[in-house]
Amino acid sequence: MATGEAGGKAAPPPPSPELVSFLAIGLDQRTAENALANRKVTANLTAVITEAGVVSGCDKSVGNLLYTVATKYPANALVHRPVVIQYIVSSKIKSPAQLDAALSFLSTLGPDSLDTAKFEETCGVGVVVSTEEIQSTVTDVLKENMEAIVEQRYHINVGSLCGQVRKRHPWGDAKFIKEEIDKRLTEILGPKTEADNIKPMKKKKEKPAKVEDKKTAAAAPAPPSEEELNPYSIFPQPEENLKVHTEIFFSDGNIWRAHNTKDILEKHLKTTGGKVMTRFPPEPNGYLHIGHAKAMFIDFGLAKERNGHCYVRFDDTNPEAEKKEYIDHIQEIVQWMGWEPYKVTYTSDYFQELYELAVCLIKKGLAYVDHQTPEEIKEYREKQMNSPWRDRPIEESLKLFEDMRHGLVPEGKATLRMKQDMQNDNKNMADLIAYRIKFTPHPHAGDKWFIYPSYDYAHCLVDSLENITHSLCTLEFDIRRPSYYWLLVALDQYQPYVWEYSRLNISNNVMSKRKLNRLVTEKWVDGWDDPRLLTLAGLRRRGVSSTAINSFIRGMGITRSDNSLIRVERLEYHIREELNKVASRTMVVLHPLKVVITNLESGKIIDLDAKKWPDAPGDDASAYYKVPFSRTVYIEQSDFRVKDSKDYYGLAPGKTVLLRYAFPIKCTEVIYGDNTDNIVEIRAEYDPSKATKPKGVLHWVAEPSPGVDPLKVEIRLFERLFLSENPVELEDWLGDLNPRSKEVIKGAYAVPSLATAALGDKFQFERLGYFAVDSDSTPEELVFNRTVTLRDSYGKAGPK
Ligand SMILES: *[C@@H]1O[C@H](CO)[C@@H](O)[C@H](O)[C@H]1NC(C)=O
Numbered sequence: 001m002a003t004g005e006a007g008g009k010a011a012p013p014p015p016s017p018e019l020v021s022f023l024a025i026g027l028d029q030r031t032a033e034n035a036l037a038n039r040k041v042t043a044n045l046t047a048v049i050t051e052a053g054v055v056s057g058c059d060k061s062v063g064n065l066l067y068t069v070a071t072k073y074p075a076n077a078l079v080h081r082p083v084v085i086q087y088i089v090s091s092k093i094k095s096p097a098q099l100d101a102a103l104s105f106l107s108t109l110g111p112d113s114l115d116t117a118k119f120e121e122t123c124g125v126g127v128v129v130s131t132e133e134i135q136s137t138v139t140d141v142l143k144e145n146m147e148a149i150v151e152q153r154y155h156i157n158v159g160s161l162c163g164q165v166r167k168r169h170p171w172g173d174a175k176f177i178k179e180e181i182d183k184r185l186t187e188i189l190g191p192k193t194e195a196d197n198i199k200p201m202k203k204k205k206e207k208p209a210k211v212e213d214k215k216t217a218a219a220a221p222a223p224p225s226e227e228e229l230n231p232y233s234i235f236p237q238p239e240e241n242l243k244v245h246t247e248i249f250f251s252d253g254n255i256w257r258a259h260n261t262k263d264i265l266e267k268h269l270k271t272t273g274g275k276v277m278t279r280f281p282p283e284p285n286g287y288l289h290i291g292h293a294k295a296m297f298i299d300f301g302l303a304k305e306r307n308g309h310c311y312v313r314f315d316d317t318n319p320e321a322e323k324k325e326y327i328d329h330i331q332e333i334v335q336w337m338g339w340e341p342y343k344v345t346y347t348s349d350y351f352q353e354l355y356e357l358a359v360c361l362i363k364k365g366l367a368y369v370d371h372q373t374p375e376e377i378k379e380y381r382e383k384q385m386n387s388p389w390r391d392r393p394i395e396e397s398l399k400l401f402e403d404m405r406h407g408l409v410p411e412g413k414a415t416l417r418m419k420q421d422m423q424n425d426n427k428n429m430a431d432l433i434a435y436r437i438k439f440t441p442h443p444h445a446g447d448k449w450f451i452y453p454s455y456d457y458a459h460c461l462v463d464s465l466e467n468i469t470h471s472l473c474t475l476e477f478d479i480r481r482p483s484y485y486w487l488l489v490a491l492d493q494y495q496p497y498v499w500e501y502s503r504l505n506i507s508n509n510v511m512s513k514r515k516l517n518r519l520v521t522e523k524w525v526d527g528w529d530d531p532r533l534l535t536l537a538g539l540r541r542r543g544v545s546s547t548a549i550n551s552f553i554r555g556m557g558i559t560r561s562d563n564s565l566i567r568v569e570r571l572e573y574h575i576r577e578e579l580n581k582v583a584s585r586t587m588v589v590l591h592p593l594k595v596v597i598t599n600l601e602s603g604k605i606i607d608l609d610a611k612k613w614p615d616a617p618g619d620d621a622s623a624y625y626k627v628p629f630s631r632t633v634y635i636e637q638s639d640f641r642v643k644d645s646k647d648y649y650g651l652a653p654g655k656t657v658l659l660r661y662a663f664p665i666k667c668t669e670v671i672y673g674d675n676t677d678n679i680v681e682i683r684a685e686y687d688p689s690k691a692t693k694p695k696g697v698l699h700w701v702a703e704p705s706p707g708v709d710p711l712k713v714e715i716r717l718f719e720r721l722f723l724s725e726n727p728v729e730l731e732d733w734l735g736d737l738n739p740r741s742k743e744v745i746k747g748a749y750a751v752p753s754l755a756t757a758a759l760g761d762k763f764q765f766e767r768l769g770y771f772a773v774d775s776d777s778t779p780e781e782l783v784f785n786r787t788v789t790l791r792d793s794y795g796k797a798g799p800k
C-alpha cells in the first residue's frame with residue numbers, strides 16, 4: 001500500500017561530513033556538535049584536519065591537540081600554523097602543556113621568522129623525562145606534603161600534588177604522574193577507611209535556609225565578643241591592598257584579591273592620605289529596607305571607625321529605572337539612620353571617563369563590538385563558545401563603537417563586550433557586556449549619550465576612580481569578583497579590596513526590591529512606608545528608631561557565612577530594649593467592658609498616682625501621672641470570663657482581681673443583653689482597704705467624671721505581614737499574606753493624661769505593648785500605632 005511520505009517514518013538526515021570527521025579525530029559528541037554550531041570554529045577545524053591529513057581519523061590525543069589549534073591559535077602567527085600541525089602529527093608535540101607553550105611562544109613571535117631551535121626548546125620537543133626521574137620527584141613532593149597527607153588522608157588535593165610534580169617536569173607525562181601519585185598514596189595510607197569515603201562538606205554548597213531558634217531570637221544576646229565590640233576589625237588597612245602582580249593571578253583558582261602594583265598603590269595612598277574610603281551604592285529604584293541598614297552599617301560604619309569617608313553613590317547606569325522620589329528618599333533616610341555621606345555622587349558623573357576607558361580597552365584588544373542577539377549571547381555562553389565577532393579587527397570595533405556613541409547604530413543592534421574568557425566556568429567571565437545602545441535621555445547626564453555602561457563595567461571602574469579602598473557588597477556578588485578585577489587589571493586601574501557579607505533576611509517578611517515593589521504598586525500594603533513592611537520608612541512610621549535598628553544590626557555582627565533567616569523576634573527584642581527606656585507607661589483599654597463598682601458612691605472621684613516609669617523613686621513627682629478612679633470603670637472584654645479556671649488570672653463571677661495602681665475588685669453580678677453571649681455590664685465591689693491580695697492585675701480606665709465617657713482614641717495593631725516564616729520559598733508568596741496583619745480599633749478608651757500626647761510621642765500601654773502617636777491624629781481623636789508588643793503576648797491577664 002502506498003502511504004506516501006507523510007505516513008512513513010522520515011529517515012534521519014545523514015550526519016554532515018564535518019561531524020563525521022570531527023568524531024573521527026576523537027572529539028566527543030558534545031564538543032563536536034558545539035564546534036559545528038560555530039561557523040568560525042567549523043571552518044578552522046576543517047582546515048586544520050585537512051592540513052594534518054587526518055580526515056579519516058587519528059588518535060584521540062592528537063585530535064584534541066588539533067582542536068586546540070583550531071580554537072586557540074593566535075591570529076597574528078597564522079603563517080606558522082602548518083609547522084605546529086606537523087609537530088603534532090609527528091608526535092613531537094604530544095601534550096597540552098607543550099602545545100600551550102608553543103602557542104604562547106608564537107603569539108609573542110607573531111609573523112616573524114621562526115627560530116626552530118628556540119621553539120623546540122620552549123615547548124620541550126624531544127625532551128624525554130624518564131620514569132625514574134618522575135618517580136624520584138614524586139617521592140620528594142610527597143615528603144614535602146607528608147604532614148597534610150597524614151592529616152587529610154585521601155581527602156588530600158591530588159591535583160595540587162600533581163601540579164607540584166609537573167612544575168618540575170613540565171614535559172613529563174601527566175597521566176603517568178597522576179598514576180604514580182595515586183599508587184604511592186595507597187602505599188603510604190593503606191586501604192581506604194570509612195571516613196576516607198565520606199565526601200568532605202563542600203564549602204561552596206548552599207545550605208538550605210535555616211530559621212534561627214525562636215528562643216535565641218527573642219532572648220537577650222550573649223555578651224558581645226571582641227568582634228562585636230569592634231565588628232570592623234576584620235577589614236585590612238588601605239596600604240595592605242598590595243600584592244605583587246603576577247601573570248598567574250588570573251588562573252589561581254577562586255581567590256581573587258586586590259593585587260595593586262607598588263606604583264599604583266603609592267599614587268593612591270598619596271591622594272587619599274591612606275584614609276579608608278568606602279561607598280554605599282544604592283540603585284535609585286525603590287525605598288531602602290533593613291538590608292540596606294546593614295549595608296550602611298558596614299560601609300559608613302567602617303569609614304567612621306577608621307576616620308575615613310563614605311560616599312553615597314547612586315548607581316544610575318540604567319537611564320529608565322531612576323526616579324527623583326527614590327533619590328530624595330534615600331538621601332533623607334541615610335541621614336535618619338545617623339550616617340553622614342562624604343559626598344553624594346552618581347555613576348553618571350563618570351560617563352565620560354568610563355567611555356574613554358572603553359576606547360582604551362578596545363585599543364588593547366580587550367573589548368569588541370558584538371552583534372549577537374540576547375538569545376545568541378545566552379546560547380553561546382551556555383556552550384562556552386566565542387562570538388563570531390570576537391576576533392574582528394580592533395579598528396573595526398573602534399569605528400563601530402564611535403558610531404554607537406553617535407547614535408548611528410540602532411538600539412539592540414550592537415553591544416560592546418569585554419574580551420574575557422568564554423571557556424571559563426564562571427559565567428561572569430563570559431565576555432560581559434560593557435555598553436548597550438539606548439536612545440533614552442538620562443536624568444542626570446542629559447541627552448548626550450546613546451550608549452550606556454553596564455553595572456558590571458561601571459561598578460568596579462567607578463570604585464577605582466573614586467579611590468574606594470574597601471568595596472563591600474552582599475554575597476550574591478562574590479561570583480562577580482573575577483570580572484571586577486579582570487577589568488581593573490586590564491586597564492591598569494587601582495584595585496580596591498573587595499569583600500562580601502551575608503545578606504540579611506528576616507522571617508515573615510520579604511526583602512527583595514522586586515517583591516517590595518509589587519506589594520506597593522499592587523496595593524497589597526499602604527505604600528512604601530507601610531508600618532508592616534521592613535522598609536526603613538515603614539519601620540520609622542511604626543515608631544522604631546534608627547538606634548534600635550543599628551543595635552539590631554550590630555548584634556548580628558558582620559559575617560560572610562551566616563545565611564540563616566533571622567527571626568523578626570530578634571529585631572523586636574532590640575526595639576523593646578530601647579522603648580523600655582524612652583516610652584513612658586500609660587493605660588488604654590482596646591475593647592472596653594463596663595464595670596460598675598456598686599459600693600462606690602456615684603459622683604465620687606478618687607485621684608490616684610500611676611507610675612510612668614517602673615523604677616521611679618518615690619518622691620519624684622514627674623515619675624507619676626494622675627488617674628481618676630470612679631464608679632464606672634472599663635476593663636478589656638477579654639479580661640472577663642463567665643467560667644473561671646485555675647490558670648486564668650482575669651475577672652470571673654465571685655472572683656477578685658487588682659486594678660493596677662487602684663483597688664482589688666470582686667465580681668458580684670453579670671448583666672446580660674439580649675442573650676447570654678452578650679455581656680453588657682459587670683457589677684463589682686471594691687476593697688478600699690486593699691487587704692485582699694489577688695493574683696490577677698488588670699489595666700483599666702474609669703469615667704473621669706460622672707456620666708462622661710473616657711477619652712476615646714483610635715488604635716492600630718500590626719501583625720506579621722506574612723503567615724510563613726520564609727514566604728520567598730513559596731510559589732504563591734502573595735497568597736501567604738496575613739489577612740489580619742492590620743487591625744484598626746476605633747473607640748478604645750484612654751486615661752485623661754494621654755490627651756496631651758503629641759506626634760512622635762512613644763508610650764508603653766500597660767499589658768498591650770509600645771505605641772506611637774500617629775500622624776493621622778486630629779485634635780478630636782488621637783491615633784496610636786502599635787510599634788511592638790510586650791514580651792508577654794497580650795491576652796493572658798497575669799501578675800506582673
Ligand atoms: C533571602 O532573600 C533572597 C531574596 O528574597 C532570597 O533569594 C534568598 O534565598 C533568601 N535567603 C534565605 C536564607 O532565605
Ligand SMILES: *[C@@H]1O[C@H](CO)[C@@H](O)[C@H](O)[C@H]1NC(C)=O
Nearest residue numbers: 267268271464465466467494
Ligand atoms: C583618585 O586618585 C587619583 C590618583 O591615584 C587622583 O588623580 C583622583 O583625583 C582621585 N579621585 C578622587 C575622586 O578623589
Ligand SMILES: *[C@@H]1O[C@H](CO)[C@@H](O)[C@H](O)[C@H]1NC(C)=O
Nearest residue numbers: 541542543716773774775785
Ligand atoms: C500608623 O498606621 C497607619 C495605618 O497603617 C499608617 O498609615 C500610618 O503611617 C502609621 N503611622 C505611624 C506614625 O506609624
